[in-house]
Amino acid sequence: MKVNLICHTPNPERTVAMAAKLCYSAIGAEQLQENMTEEQVSSLVQKIVDLGHFSTLEHVSFTFAVEGVSRVLTHQLVRHRLASYSQQSQRYVAEHDFEYIVPPSIKGNKQAEAIFEKLMTDIREAYDNLTALGVHREDARYVLANATETKIVITMNARELLHFFRLRCCTRAQWEIRKLAETMLESARQVAPLLFAKAGPSCVTEGICSEGAMTCGRLERILAARNQ
Amino acid sequence: MKVNLICHTPNPERTVAMAAKLCYSAIGAEQLQENMTEEQVSSLVQKIVDLGHFSTLEHVSFTFAVEGVSRVLTHQLVRHRLASYSQQSQRYVAEHDFEYIVPPSIKGNKQAEAIFEKLMTDIREAYDNLTALGVHREDARYVLANATETKIVITMNARELLHFFRLRCCTRAQWEIRKLAETMLESARQVAPLLFAKAGPSCVTEGICSEGAMTCGRLERILAARNQ
Amino acid sequence: MKVNLICHTPNPERTVAMAAKLCYSAIGAEQLQENMTEEQVSSLVQKIVDLGHFSTLEHVSFTFAVEGVSRVLTHQLVRHRLASYSQQSQRYVAEHDFEYIVPPSIKGNKQAEAIFEKLMTDIREAYDNLTALGVHREDARYVLANATETKIVITMNARELLHFFRLRCCTRAQWEIRKLAETMLESARQVAPLLFAKAGPSCVTEGICSEGAMTCGRLERILAARNQ
Amino acid sequence: MKVNLICHTPNPERTVAMAAKLCYSAIGAEQLQENMTEEQVSSLVQKIVDLGHFSTLEHVSFTFAVEGVSRVLTHQLVRHRLASYSQQSQRYVAEHDFEYIVPPSIKGNKQAEAIFEKLMTDIREAYDNLTALGVHREDARYVLANATETKIVITMNARELLHFFRLRCCTRAQWEIRKLAETMLESARQVAPLLFAKAGPSCVTEGICSEGAMTCGRLERILAARNQ
Numbered sequence: 001m002k003v004n005l006i007c008h009t010p011n012p013e014r015t016v017a018m019a020a021k022l023c024y025s026a027i028g029a030e031q032l033q034e035n036m037t038e039e040q041v042s043s044l045v046q047k048i049v050d051l052g053h054f055s056t057l058e059h060v061s062f063t064f065a066v067e068g069v070s071r072v073l074t075h076q077l078v079r080h081r082l083a084s085y086s087q088q089s090q091r092y093v094a095e096h097d098f099e100y101i102v103p104p105s106i107k108g109n110k111q112a113e114a115i116f117e118k119l120m121t122d123i124r125e126a127y128d129n130l131t132a133l134g135v136h137r138e139d140a141r142y143v144l145a146n147a148t149e150t151k152i153v154i155t156m157n158a159r160e161l162l163h164f165f166r167l168r169c170c171t172r173a174q175w176e177i178r179k180l181a182e183t184m185l186e187s188a189r190q191v192a193p194l195l196f197a198k199a200g201p202s203c204v205t206e207g208i209c210s211e212g213a214m215t216c217g218r219l220e221r222i223l224a225a226r227n228q
Numbered sequence: 229m230k231v232n233l234i235c236h237t238p239n240p241e242r243t244v245a246m247a248a249k250l251c252y253s254a255i256g257a258e259q260l261q262e263n264m265t266e267e268q269v270s271s272l273v274q275k276i277v278d279l280g281h282f283s284t285l286e287h288v289s290f291t292f293a294v295e296g297v298s299r300v301l302t303h304q305l306v307r308h309r310l311a312s313y314s315q316q317s318q319r320y321v322a323e324h325d326f327e328y329i330v331p332p333s334i335k336g337n338k339q340a341e342a343i344f345e346k347l348m349t350d351i352r353e354a355y356d357n358l359t360a361l362g363v364h365r366e367d368a369r370y371v372l373a374n375a376t377e378t379k380i381v382i383t384m385n386a387r388e389l390l391h392f393f394r395l396r397c398c399t400r401a402q403w404e405i406r407k408l409a410e411t412m413l414e415s416a417r418q419v420a421p422l423l424f425a426k427a428g429p430s431c432v433t434e435g436i437c438s439e440g441a442m443t444c445g446r447l448e449r450i451l452a453a454r455n456q
Numbered sequence: 457m458k459v460n461l462i463c464h465t466p467n468p469e470r471t472v473a474m475a476a477k478l479c480y481s482a483i484g485a486e487q488l489q490e491n492m493t494e495e496q497v498s499s500l501v502q503k504i505v506d507l508g509h510f511s512t513l514e515h516v517s518f519t520f521a522v523e524g525v526s527r528v529l530t531h532q533l534v535r536h537r538l539a540s541y542s543q544q545s546q547r548y549v550a551e552h553d554f555e556y557i558v559p560p561s562i563k564g565n566k567q568a569e570a571i572f573e574k575l576m577t578d579i580r581e582a583y584d585n586l587t588a589l590g591v592h593r594e595d596a597r598y599v600l601a602n603a604t605e606t607k608i609v610i611t612m613n614a615r616e617l618l619h620f621f622r623l624r625c626c627t628r629a630q631w632e633i634r635k636l637a638e639t640m641l642e643s644a645r646q647v648a649p650l651l652f653a654k655a656g657p658s659c660v661t662e663g664i665c666s667e668g669a670m671t672c673g674r675l676e677r678i679l680a681a682r683n684q
Numbered sequence: 685m686k687v688n689l690i691c692h693t694p695n696p697e698r699t700v701a702m703a704a705k706l707c708y709s710a711i712g713a714e715q716l717q718e719n720m721t722e723e724q725v726s727s728l729v730q731k732i733v734d735l736g737h738f739s740t741l742e743h744v745s746f747t748f749a750v751e752g753v754s755r756v757l758t759h760q761l762v763r764h765r766l767a768s769y770s771q772q773s774q775r776y777v778a779e780h781d782f783e784y785i786v787p788p789s790i791k792g793n794k795q796a797e798a799i800f801e802k803l804m805t806d807i808r809e810a811y812d813n814l815t816a817l818g819v820h821r822e823d824a825r826y827v828l829a830n831a832t833e834t835k836i837v838i839t840m841n842a843r844e845l846l847h848f849f850r851l852r853c854c855t856r857a858q859w860e861i862r863k864l865a866e867t868m869l870e871s872a873r874q875v876a877p878l879l880f881a882k883a884g885p886s887c888v889t890e891g892i893c894s895e896g897a898m899t900c901g902r903l904e905r906i907l908a909a910r911n912q
Contacts, residue, residue: 002712004713004714006699006702006713006714006717007693007694007695007699008693009691009692009693009745009747010691010694011691015690015691015747018690018749018837019770019837020770022749022770022771022772022835022836022837023770023771023772023773023776024772024773024776024777025772025777026772026777026778026781028686028749028751028835029688029690029749029750029751029835029837030688030690030749033690033749047668050668051666051667051668052666053666055768055769055770056770058768058839059747059768059770059837059839061693061745061839061841063693063699063743065702065706065712065713065714065717067712067713070370071303071374072318072369072370074303075299075302075303075306078303078306078307079306079313081309081310082309084739084742084743084841085307085739086703086704086706086707086739086740086743087706087707088706088707088708088709088710089707089708090374091402092707092708093708093709093710094710097710100370101370102370103363103367103370105363105364105367106358106363106367106370109361109362109363111361112357112358112361112363115354115357115358115361116354116358116370116371118354119350119351119354119371122347122350123347123373126343126344126346126347129343130334130340130343130344133337133339133340133343134337135331135333135334135337135340136333138402139331139333139334141300141374142298142300142328142329142330142331142334142344142373142374142375143344143347143373143374143375144373144374145351145370145371145372145373145374146299146318146369146370146371146372146373146374147370147371151706151712151713152706153702153703153706153713153743155742155743155745155841157745157768157839174319174366206664208662210507210508210509211507212503212506212507230484232485232486234471234474234485234486234489235465235466235467235471236465237463237464237465237517237519238463238466239463243462243463243519246462246521246609247542247609248542250521250542250543250544250607250608250609251542251543251544251545251548252544252545252548252549253544253549254544254549254550254553256458256521256523256607257460257462257521257523257607257609258460258462258521261462261521275896278896279894279895279896280894281894283540283541283542284542286540286611287519287540287542287609287611289465289517289611289613291465291471291515293474293478293484293485293486293489295484295485312511312514312515312613313511314475314476314478314479314511314512314515315478315479316478316479316480316481316482317479317480320479320480321480321481321482322482325482379478379484379485380478381474381475381478381485381515383514383515383517383613385517385540385611434892436890438735438736438737439735440731440734440735526826527759527830528774528825528826530759531755531758531759531762534759534762534763535762535769537765537766538765541763546756546830547858556826557826558826559819559823559826561819561820561823562814562819562823562826565817565818565819567817568813568814568817568819571810571813571814571817572810572814572826572827574810575806575807575810575827578803578806579803579829582799582800582802582803585799586790586796586799586800589793589795589796589799590793591787591789591790591793591796592789594858595787595789595790597756597830598754598756598784598785598786598787598790598800598829598830598831599800599803599829599830599831600829600830601807601826601827601828601829601830602755602774602825602826602827602828602829602830603826603827630775630822
């Protein structure tokens with residue numbers, strides 16, 4: 001998996017602070033932008049994030065180029081609707097040399113890995129044979145596996161990112177999208193450390209777990225630690 | 229493919245007409261609902277649709293249960309973000325007996341079909357062997373093909389449906405999602421004939437084609453017919 | 457304020473339960489709809505609401521006709537973006553006889569009320585004089601007050617309604633939109649009691665308050681009561 | 685009216701071109717970003733805009749700080765839901781010294797202007813008297829006029845901007861929001877000339893008018909000129 005934060009709104013924390021300040025003051029935006037000190041920006045952003053007043057976070061957005069992920073991951077990913085995606089097309093791009101993602105649980109099991117690798121070879125052969133018979137790419141791809149590698153460009157604003165991290169950094173999210181979420185969070189934190197200071201699964205950020213009987217137990221451990 | 233319109237806002241055309249009327253009159257909603265005649269409703273809905281003033285169409289929504297479609301289709305479908313989806317999970321539902329969708333271009337070619345069917349058998353075997361080795365469903369599904377059958381519940385409001393039909397009833401949309409769009413349109417038309425009277429691809433509804441050099445030629449034929 | 461639930465998705469709780477069940481079972485939608493008993497529907501909806509797994513709630517939507525509210529309220533209301541609105545237009549509807557909303561804090565103070573009423577008369581006069589001078593309605597309305605009465609049709613799905621109630625049933629929301637939210641909640645509960653059983657401000661539903669130092673103290677009282 | 689483009693995604697056209705290219709090629713995002721020449725970027729962006737394939741335009745967003753506009757304008761503006769807003773609050777900011785917007789049709793008419801100015805003075809007095817009587821700002825503001833000046837920060841992505849310009853640069857949009865739209869378009873064009881080369885009302889960009897009998901006649905003139 002390769003995740004690149006290829007661009008983002010410049011000065012994201014200053015932008016958020018300025019938008020927030022505007023709501024509660026009679027001063028204009030330009031003056032606010034120029035005159036706020038670094039300390040004022042920091043303290044305001046921290047307050048916003050602490051209170052969960054996230055609407056101003058929408059003014060800054062982050063664009064990631066993601067490669068080396070499976071179609072399992074992207075089918076889950078694009079269910080997040082408050083975001084923009086551009087994905088490599090299997091209708092138009094030839095998949096003769098497709099790469100694929102092997103789940104760790106399979107990689108770690110010799111027998112399982114052999115079954116998996118053998119099947120990928122069979123699929124490549126079937127794909128090639130079908131296209132050789134004149135079947136168009138858009139139909140030949142019906143034989144491609146969920147594991148097939150794809151590329152995708154993702155843009156989310158900071159509010160949606162927090163929501164995405166809340167759901168997908170959860171232990172109960174599938175390992176692949178969790179790894180994506182964690183990597184994106186790491187990149188985002190480098191350019192906006194305060195905005196993402198407390199980002200993560202809901203057990204960590206809010207002391208809430210929505211998994212019921214399926215809980216991983218992390219919230220319980222957090223609460224136990226607090227009560228000690 | 230099985231498409232059922234399982235529920236929708238009652239009296240969709242009257243609801244749209246009432247909302248539209250409210251914007252331009254001093255009368256209240258209740259009176260409007262009660263007092264509009266069938267003729268008034270029809271003529272207002274026709275005007276709304278003709279002018280493309282679609283915002284009031286958002287008040288009525290339609291829910292479809294769709295079965296017997298591939299994951300190729302649903303990955304395309306869920307890119308429509310102004311809609312709601314509930315899809316059968318490959319993480320939790322065992323896919324031991326998975327069904328699959330065979331593209332017509334493959335079904336119509338004995339050799340291609342044999343390759344396709346053989347591969348599906350290989351995939352089922354691989355899936356079963358992996359789960360027998362203790363690989364969880366969520367990882368075993370990496371071997372499942374795009375062709376694997378899935379079920380999905382879709383809710384869209386009438387405005388989004390028009391947009392969906394505009395893009396997906398286009399000859400250049402892939403055959404499977406086009407068939408879905410056409411079937412949904414047929415069902416929707418039965419309960420709201422005026423709302424969907426002119427629904428369809430943009431060449432038909434607006435005399436516009438966005439496919440450039442890839443055009444199917446339908447718009448050209450429409451314009452030629454008009455000029456005769 | 458007059459709030460009418462003018463239409464909604466039929467059988468909202470059964471629809472939600474069916475969509476949820478589909479995700480975790482191999483059975484089709486039609487069978488699910490027919491074969492689920494009332495008890496199964498109830499217990500599933502309760503589980504969904506308890507865990508906060510709200511995505512299936514999007515399949516059911518509710519349409520309210522609202523009259524006798526101010527433009528203060530609607531300017532706040534339409535900031536909720538995952539919803540559909542049709543509002544009476546001040547550009548096209550003559551406001552010669554406009555009604556207006558008097559805040560309780562003003563109604564309860566004779567002196568304040570007199571100032572308020574006098575100004576409304578002045579505004580009506582100014583509006584009439586401007587239109588008499590040939591100023592179009594769309595410009596004459598610049599003199600109309602925030603208090604001016606308006607009508608609006610609102611459609612939200614059940615998930616967005618829960619979010620709306622969470623924010624707007626809060627004591628810190630302004631009295632007028634809080635009254636709207638509470639009235640809408642009451643109506644919605646009558647047709648879908650389980651879906652909205654626990655709807656309300658975040659202090660009640662989740663034990664969270666986002667108002668910081670501005671808190672109304674309700675959460676504290678809730679927690680104190682629990683610890684007794 | 686003061687409109688400042690305070691920030692935007694860096695290199696908006698290169699970003700759009702890269703995202704588009706990724707969909708149709710097997711090459712990775714990083715290489716695409718580095719290796720595309722200015723000419724390739726230009727020609728790809730032009731093709732995207734010509735065909736109306738706007739999804740990749742969502743990856744770049746633009747943030748405007750707007751001052752000196754009325755609440756008439758912002759109530760219309762925030763109906764555009766695929767956007768983010770932070771607006772100066774009348775609940776928290778004292779409006780003792782409120783400024784206001786005078787429509788040109790009123791400014792250009794001595795008698796009308798006198799009525800308007802007199803009323804604004806009356807409103808200020810009423811507002812001050814109400815707050816002096818202990819009425820909170822959030823309720824005192826019910827007397828404030830639609831004309832009252834406000835400030836707002838707007839973020840839209842390029843796709844939504846094109847849609848906004850399409851509707852609001854139309855002659856039939858109200859003068860104030862049209863002026864805003866035209867000013868925003870001018871600013872956006874300076875940093876992304878190709879993306880916004882053909883932005884504007886639908887008569888200009890697509891040869892379509894949705895105003896029916898209310899048309900301003902511009903489309904007719906455009907078509908007449910073409911046929912000469």
